[in-house]
Amino acid sequence: MSEPSPEEVFEVFQEWVSLCRTSSTGRKPVLGEKRRRKIKQAISMYGIQDCKDAIRGCTNSPWHMGHNPQGKKYDDIELILRDEQHIETFLELCDKAEDGFEVLEAFANGEDTMF
Numbered sequence: 001m002s003e004p005s006p007e008e009v010f011e012v013f014q015e016w017v018s019l020c021r022t023s024s025t026g027r028k029p030v031l032g033e034k035r036r037r038k039i040k041q042a043i044s045m046y047g048i049q050d051c052k053d054a055i056r057g058c059t060n061s062p063w064h065m066g067h068n069p070q071g072k073k074y075d076d077i078e079l080i081l082r083d084e085q086h087i088e089t090f091l092e093l094c095d096k097a098e099d100g101f102e103v104l105e106a107f108a109n110g111e112d113t114m115f
Helices: 006-020 033-046 048-059 084-108
Strands: none
Touching: 006 033, 006 048, 033 048, 033 084, 048 084
């Protein structure tokens, strides 16, 4: 796989900003060199869509979104894309949420969801 383009890196960064960094004060996070390197590395290993899905998976984790004893969000893009273990964990959370949504949607549409 070739090195990700600046546009691809920015696309993943923007996905993270839109899902994890909305601010009532209008503050926007910066795409610095450290974040840029981490995103490039993750795109090289997993591709753009899986990186975006990992970010989405993090938002499906109550713990990472601040429902923990510290009341702190653990949703920085450097954490989500830190390494293979983190990316794959968040991808699983994304998949589980999508599976749950499909079951809920089927139930809401009156379909039999039991087998």
